[in-house]
Amino acid sequence: MEVFADVILPIPLERLFTYRLPDGLAVDLEKGMRVAVPFGKSKIYTALVYRIHTDPPVVYEAKDIHEVIDKVPLVNAVQMEHWKWMASYYMCTLGEVFRTAVPGAFLLESETLVLRNGEKEWDDQQVSDQEFMVLEALEHQTSLKIQEVCDILERKTVLPLLHRMYEKGLIQLRETLHDQYTPKYVRTVTLNPKYESEKDLNDLLDELNRAPKQRQVLLTLFQLRAVSRLPLSASELQKKSGTSAGVIRGLIDKDILLEKKIRTDRVTFEGDTEGLQKPVLSDFQQKSLEDITASFKDRDVTLLHGVTSSGKTEVYMKLMETFLADGKQVLYLLPEIALTTQLISRLQTCFGSRVAVFHSRFSLNERVEVWNNVRRNEEKAKVVIGARSSLFLPFDNLGLVIVDEEHENSFKQFDPAPRYHARDAAIVLATLHGAKVLLGSATPSLESFYNVRTGKYGYTSMEQRFGGVQMPEVDLVDIRDASRRKRMTGHFSEALIAGINETLAVREQVILFQNRRGYAPVVECMTCGHAPQCPNCDVSLTYHQGRNELRCHYCGYSEKMMVQCVACGNATLDTKGFGTEQIEKELKELFPDARTGRMDLDTTRGKFAYEKIITGFASGEFDILVGTQMVTKGLDFRHVNLVGIMNADALLNFPDFRAHERSFQLLTQVAGRAGRTEKRGKVLIQTYNPQNPVLRQVVNGDYTGMYEDQMSQRREYLYPPVNRIIRISFKHRAYHTLNEAASWFGQALRNLFGTSVLGPEYPPVARIRNQYIKQVLVKIPREQSLTQTKNSIKRIENSFNAISQYRSVRVIYDVDYF
Ligand code: ADP
Numbered sequence: 001m002e003v004f005a006d007v008i009l010p011i012p013l014e015r016l017f018t019y020r021l022p023d024g025l026a027v028d029l030e031k032g033m034r035v036a037v038p039f040g041k042s043k044i045y046t047a048l049v050y051r052i053h054t055d056p057p058v059v060y061e062a063k064d065i066h067e068v069i070d071k072v073p074l075v076n077a078v079q080m081e082h083w084k085w086m087a088s089y090y091m092c093t094l095g096e097v098f099r100t101a102v103p104g105a106f107l108l109e110s111e112t113l114v115l116r117n118g119e120k121e122w123d124d125q126q127v128s129d130q131e132f133m134v135l136e137a138l139e140h141q142t143s144l145k146i147q148e149v150c151d152i153l154e155r156k157t158v159l160p161l162l163h164r165m166y167e168k169g170l171i172q173l174r175e176t177l178h179d180q181y182t183p184k185y186v187r188t189v190t191l192n193p194k195y196e197s198e199k200d201l202n203d204l205l206d207e208l209n210r211a212p213k214q215r216q217v218l219l220t221l222f223q224l225r226a227v228s229r230l231p232l233s234a235s236e237l238q239k240k241s242g243t244s245a246g247v248i249r250g251l252i253d254k255d256i257l258l259e260k261k262i263r264t265d266r267v268t269f270e271g272d273t274e275g276l277q278k279p280v281l282s283d284f285q286q287k288s289l290e291d292i293t294a295s296f297k298d299r300d301v302t303l304l305h306g307v308t309s310s311g312k313t314e315v316y317m318k319l320m321e322t323f324l325a326d327g328k329q330v331l332y333l334l335p336e337i338a339l340t341t342q343l344i345s346r347l348q349t350c351f352g353s354r355v356a357v358f359h360s361r362f363s364l365n366e367r368v369e370v371w372n373n374v375r376r377n378e379e380k381a382k383v384v385i386g387a388r389s390s391l392f393l394p395f396d397n398l399g400l401v402i403v404d405e406e407h408e409n410s411f412k413q414f415d416p417a418p419r420y421h422a423r424d425a426a427i428v429l430a431t432l433h434g435a436k437v438l439l440g441s442a443t444p445s446l447e448s449f450y451n452v453r454t455g456k457y458g459y460t461s462m463e464q465r466f467g468g469v470q471m472p473e474v475d476l477v478d479i480r481d482a483s484r485r486k487r488m489t490g491h492f493s494e495a496l497i498a499g500i501n502e503t504l505a506v507r508e509q510v511i512l513f514q515n516r517r518g519y520a521p522v523v524e525c526m527t528c529g530h531a532p533q534c535p536n537c538d539v540s541l542t543y544h545q546g547r548n549e550l551r552c553h554y555c556g557y558s559e560k561m562m563v564q565c566v567a568c569g570n571a572t573l574d575t576k577g578f579g580t581e582q583i584e585k586e587l588k589e590l591f592p593d594a595r596t597g598r599m600d601l602d603t604t605r606g607k608f609a610y611e612k613i614i615t616g617f618a619s620g621e622f623d624i625l626v627g628t629q630m631v632t633k634g635l636d637f638r639h640v641n642l643v644g645i646m647n648a649d650a651l652l653n654f655p656d657f658r659a660h661e662r663s664f665q666l667l668t669q670v671a672g673r674a675g676r677t678e679k680r681g682k683v684l685i686q687t688y689n690p691q692n693p694v695l696r697q698v699v700n701g702d703y704t705g706m707y708e709d710q711m712s713q714r715r716e717y718l719y720p721p722v723n724r725i726i727r728i729s730f731k732h733r734a735y736h737t738l739n740e741a742a743s744w745f746g747q748a749l750r751n752l753f754g755t756s757v758l759g760p761e762y763p764p765v766a767r768i769r770n771q772y773i774k775q776v777l778v779k780i781p782r783e784q785s786l787t788q789t790k791n792s793i794k795r796i797e798n799s800f801n802a803i804s805q806y807r808s809v810r811v812i813y814d815v816d817y818f
């Protein structure tokens, strides 16, 4: 009887494909193993076995599987279940989940292929026109062959260009079928067992009297062996015995030492396992821990609502201990940017070498190692700490998931599909494992708090800071009044200047928050009103003074700043609005003696740049740190006594139903960086609207007030968490096609769902990279079936795709968009 396998291909296809297993290959094939299969005219893909059966496909002749790649399944049954849920919930394909879930090094292909580097947000200003064209093509197609790239660029040679793009991390290159994962080895040496007896050993040492250096090496080896039984690396032996590699080589050649290569893992803990420090909880932390344990008895998810610096991390660690003691694995999820060495070493002091870090900044190899360690449930990966993609690891015995800063919107993946929310996906994953979930935040998302109120989640709170430290004093500074009376210096109010002076005088530090990078978001001619726009996007260009450039923050376009207006020719260009770069410049003029640093996307490009700024600031290398949201994320600085928010209004006025919730969270979080030690910290929020209720709630630390206000709005306008929401985006190069297509789709939706459908409307930036965009929101009441709604939407899409002029319009679903 013939055997077939349904496989998942790592491309966005709705269906699974069936392949035949040639005789001989079928023996050991299991679900979750990788196979190499031909697809299309000439491509070979790595696919994943989803189901093995004996039913030949009806409509096509099954091709043969070329090769079985794995000996044991790469992906386990729970993961498969989880992927299935993810594809169905987030309206994408299993192939898309496969591609995101598995480190790139596991996906081999037959020819050199150019792929977009999924993790890399490509840097605006570093992309040339030709590079841009390649990237753009990769938005539509998962991969391009070299020849296809030549065609797109109308050039014969593209390899140098692709090389540059690869070096910049913009693309990935895949070569012929070979495993890209190269483990790292160390050369170890041991004494040949034939000298183990005392007599033989003495004879040997006598014999070596004529070779004193070799003799010295052996004596050192014995000393080291007396201390540790661990394999000894050749280089360490060489160093400790003060000889050369040649001497050791000589001993190996004489067969006195045996040489062996063993694999090591790159992310290792260097400390001493003996000296691990367990946290000792304060009374209120202990109380919360007990609440959590009690609530886990009848609920799977619990929210820890603890003010900034209440010591949530310590509570997590204590809780983790109990799960580890039961032999369980623990996943500690946090926003990418909060994944600092500061936090990692805190966990390592407690859990030592059991901590594994899964980080997009790590190399493919390092990620492959963590993957394998987790799959084998090894000691060195009992605690996995990572950003959202770490929830795809092949957990074998997951007991607890911690989602730190659960309100953070960076847990949501925007692009590409699957557009999943890591917090929600983690909860589903935990359910599949029978594991528990602890969500933690000082400013919980409305979604999570709503689930607490409705009794779905357990709850505990910590309302004071650890060690009796006071919450900072938050004041609003009315800059409308100050501007009118011309009492502002640049963007600084008198109160803020005074605050900074006082703080600097006592050698404490200052953080200033401004939500935009660059110098100014708009350049405008004072004579004719012309403002330079991006040629590819409907957005004005941001002025970057340092490079004297205008840049688009959406597509990467850049040009030299002009001297005269291109429209009227007058040299009357001025800037509007301000970003971090301008604040930094004003600071240098206002406080010439202070040392300043800046943390935003422009200053944190390199692999370690972000870390360097954080450590620099923590160790007092500079006095004032200016930054975007980056400065708000869970950083624990000891000497910050003043936090200034340059302008709260831009946040509050953002056109999105979550803007007020977000502003509350962001401002409270950044305020929480102040005064983490004895002295009470101070926060100054500059605003044109000191009466704004959200700002008052920030001042009073009134989370519940914010929750009630926002919830009443969400109820009135039927937004989440009251309703669910799906955002459907349409993208196309041609304005008219897009408009017609979006209206058609919108109308079809309205026929079914009536007034629950909003739009189609243009988003705030209506064209990005030459693609026009329109969006429709579908609100889904809790009592309406989500599955049926999605099925109906998919049916509409099928009819839509049957209309030939709409077929080229991209339709993108974002379920629970954030
Ligand atoms: P949060 O995450 O709630 O903002 P952290 O976990 O960063 O707060 O804790 C704030 C500071 O207090 C940290 O420096 C932490 O080391 C310290 N801290 C908190 N709890 C304890 C504890 N039980 N023992 C010792 N130090 C603690």
Ligand code: ZN
Pocket (backbone or CB within 6 Å): 534, 535, 536, 537, 552, 553, 554, 555, 556, 557, 769
């Ligand atoms: Zn642009």
